[in-house]
Amino acid sequence: MGILRWWSGLLLAFGLVAVLRMFVPLPFANEIMIFSIYTIGCNFLLGRVGLISFGQPAYLAVGAYAAAFYFYYYGTNPYVGILLGIAAGILVSLVVGPLFVRLRSDYFALVNLALAVIIFFLMQKVLANITHGDNGLWFLTSLSSTPVLDLTRPNQFFVFALLVGFAVWAFYKYLDDTVYGACCLGTKINEDKLRFLGYDSFRIRLLAFVIANTTTALAGAMYAVYLGFVSPEITSPARAADPVVVTILGGVGTLYGPLVGAIAYTGMKDVLSKALGNWELIIGFLLVFIMLAGERGIWGTLEPRLVGLWSSLWRRRSPAEGREM
Amino acid sequence: MVDLQLLFSSVVFGFSLGSIYFLLSIGLSLCFGLMRIISLDQLLYYSIGAYFAYSVGVLVDNFWLGVACGMAIGGLAGLAVERLVFLRIYERDITFSMITSFGILIGGIGVIKLFWGVVPRPVPVPIETQVSILDTEISVYRLVVIAIAGLVYVGILLFLNRTIIGKAIRAGIEDVEHVEGLGINVYRLFSITFIMAGALSALAGALHAPLIMVDPQMGLEVLAFAFMIVIIGGLGSIKGTLVSSLLVGQIVSIGSLIYAPLALMAPFAAMIVILLYRPTGLYGSPLLKR
Numbered sequence: 001m002g003i004l005r006w007w008s009g010l011l012l013a014f015g016l017v018a019v020l021r022m023f024v025p026l027p028f029a030n031e032i033m034i035f036s037i038y039t040i041g042c043n044f045l046l047g048r049v050g051l052i053s054f055g056q057p058a059y060l061a062v063g064a065y066a067a068a069f070y071f072y073y074y075g076t077n078p079y080v081g082i083l084l085g086i087a088a089g090i091l092v093s094l095v096v097g098p099l100f101v102r103l104r105s106d107y108f109a110l111v112n113l114a115l116a117v118i119i120f121f122l123m124q125k126v127l128a129n130i131t132h133g134d135n136g137l138w139f140l141t142s143l144s145s146t147p148v149l150d151l152t153r154p155n156q157f158f159v160f161a162l163l164v165g166f167a168v169w170a171f172y173k174y175l176d177d178t179v180y181g182a183c184c185l186g187t188k189i190n191e192d193k194l195r196f197l198g199y200d201s202f203r204i205r206l207l208a209f210v211i212a213n214t215t216t217a218l219a220g221a222m223y224a225v226y227l228g229f230v231s232p233e234i235t236s237p238a239r240a241a242d243p244v245v246v247t248i249l250g251g252v253g254t255l256y257g258p259l260v261g262a263i264a265y266t267g268m269k270d271v272l273s274k275a276l277g278n279w280e281l282i283i284g285f286l287l288v289f290i291m292l293a294g295e296r297g298i299w300g301t302l303e304p305r306l307v308g309l310w311s312s313l314w315r316r317r318s319p320a321e322g323r324e325m
Numbered sequence: 326m327v328d329l330q331l332l333f334s335s336v337v338f339g340f341s342l343g344s345i346y347f348l349l350s351i352g353l354s355l356c357f358g359l360m361r362i363i364s365l366d367q368l369l370y371y372s373i374g375a376y377f378a379y380s381v382g383v384l385v386d387n388f389w390l391g392v393a394c395g396m397a398i399g400g401l402a403g404l405a406v407e408r409l410v411f412l413r414i415y416e417r418d419i420t421f422s423m424i425t426s427f428g429i430l431i432g433g434i435g436v437i438k439l440f441w442g443v444v445p446r447p448v449p450v451p452i453e454t455q456v457s458i459l460d461t462e463i464s465v466y467r468l469v470v471i472a473i474a475g476l477v478y479v480g481i482l483l484f485l486n487r488t489i490i491g492k493a494i495r496a497g498i499e500d501v502e503h504v505e506g507l508g509i510n511v512y513r514l515f516s517i518t519f520i521m522a523g524a525l526s527a528l529a530g531a532l533h534a535p536l537i538m539v540d541p542q543m544g545l546e547v548l549a550f551a552f553m554i555v556i557i558g559g560l561g562s563i564k565g566t567l568v569s570s571l572l573v574g575q576i577v578s579i580g581s582l583i584y585a586p587l588a589l590m591a592p593f594a595a596m597i598v599i600l601l602y603r604p605t606g607l608y609g610s611p612l613l614k615r
Contacts, residue, residue: 052420052424099597103600103604104605105420106420106423109363110552110555110556111556111600114549114553115593118590118593121589125589241431248424278438279435281432281435281436281438281439282435287427288425288428292413
């Protein structure tokens with residue numbers, strides 16, 4: 001029973017996404033899934049460890065380009081590309097992590113954004129003869145189909161993305177329950193006390209950094225497979241705010257916030273930018289508004305109410321049952 | 326062997342670039358020092374300054390009037406943003422101000438697109454004469470930019486060291502609560518600092534406008550450099566900002582002389598080396614006080 005309860009929230013959430021799939025066009029559903037996986041890393045860093053990163057596009061690009069290089073120059077199997085993307089994410093986070101996580105939170109944010117810009121320049125100009133600069137790498141037609149879940153078909157890609165998303169969410173939910181998850185929260189709330197208890201805050205942060213950025217790199221590799229091309233645009237400074245905006249829109253530190261945020265953000269982008277054609281204006285002022293309105297986001301505001309509604313329904317029924325007996 | 330004349334002209338180029346970077350990041354640095362906020366919207370005032378230099382220049386054909394207009398509007402925009410937004414979030418965590426000001430920056434870019442469109446605009450160079458120093462042709466405009474930045478630096482130092490408001494600001498950078506305890510209205514100090522920062526950022530944008538194309542994304546393009554400068558120099562230190570902006574200017578300029586794509590990567594490498602050596606930058610204070 002306890003196990004069922006642990007999984008019930010996840011099953012409900014992803015069941016709802018699967019239902020949503022019937023009402024929205026397929027590209028939209030795929031975009032939501034990848035975007036929410038992209039965001040959960042940022043959400044974990046900001047909500048659980050207290051590190052804000054404007055540099056998530058850097059790790060997205062690492063995953064995407066690792067997969068793209070493989071598809072363009074070496075092989076065709078989409079699953080191998082995604083695994084390579086994950087491996088590249090782990091590698092890069094392990095290289096830059098020890099340097100970055102010992103910085104103060106404000107410097108951390110600045111350094112990450114600088115890294116994103118540097119990777120943008122690297123891919124656009126410095127490595128232009130490998131990455132083809134702004135034209136990007138195109139490999140949509142060269143991907144080979146795989147027997148069980150054929151990732152070259154958007155339809156089956158969605159099933160794959162849903163499964164991956166489910167696994168990622170289950171992993172983050174599991175992290176929240178472990179001692180390690182509590183330690184992460186500890187580094188955010190009171191690092192001195194945590195150190196006093198004998199934990200190494202540097203290692204906790206480093207692991208969190210690697211976990212979050214590997215998830216982001218996974219999303220990048222999935223983008224590469226799904227879109228069939230990768231260009232430096234993926235890490236442009238103008239998009240650096242996207243994951244932070246979605247995190248805050250959904251609700252910082254909540255488990256389902258990134259999912260809700262991704263749905264709301266992608267939906268708004270689709271509807272509003274078509275109507276107004278000026279996306280920056282909307283997203284900028286929306287961000288300021290949410291921050292001033294109390295930074296709890298959509299899911300952060302809804303969740304306590306839903307829980308309250310649920311428990312009040314439950315309570316109202318229980319005495320009635322008691323009376324019948 | 327690098328050509329000496331080429332080297333000299335690129336050193337001058339580096340100084341002029343560094344001067345613009347200095348004017349741009351001094352606002353970021355001052356706001357952090359006094360108010361403990363990271364004010365990314367400075368890059369918006371930078372774009373505003375450039376756009377006013379362009380528009381007024383087209384209207385009345387006087388670049389320097391455009392610079393003055395841009396500075397005034399930049400300062401006013403800074404004041405408005407401070408009153409409307411930052412006043413509510415001074416007490417909050419530092420990341421909070423960072424996210425909010427990023428929102429202002431992005432939203433402001435949207436507003437700029439609304440008024441001026443997305444097409445890049447050229448601004449003519451106001452002083453086209455060249456002088457010959459050490460057998461090298463140097464554009465006078467670049468020398469003027471360097472001189473203006475030098476004047477601003479001296480002006481800021483005099484303001485902070487000689488006037489009572491400046492002394493209060495300097496004391497506020499050390500310890501805001503004690504200044505408040507002395508009966509000084511710190512929120513007025515905050516407003517003054519914000520106006521100053523906004524005007525200086527706009528000045529940077531206006532002076533940079535003839536050297537590049539003015540387009541809505543220009544704030545985001547220099548964002549990484551402004552960041553690297555305040556990180557290398559240490560947040561909140563004026564001297565550190567000057568040293569690191571001149572350093573980054575030279576690295577970009579001489580780096581592009583050696584190998585062009587290197588110019589954009591080298592400041593980042595310098596930043597990493599300096600952060601390894603000192604995690605709070607060259608002149609940054611080791612502790613976050615508030």
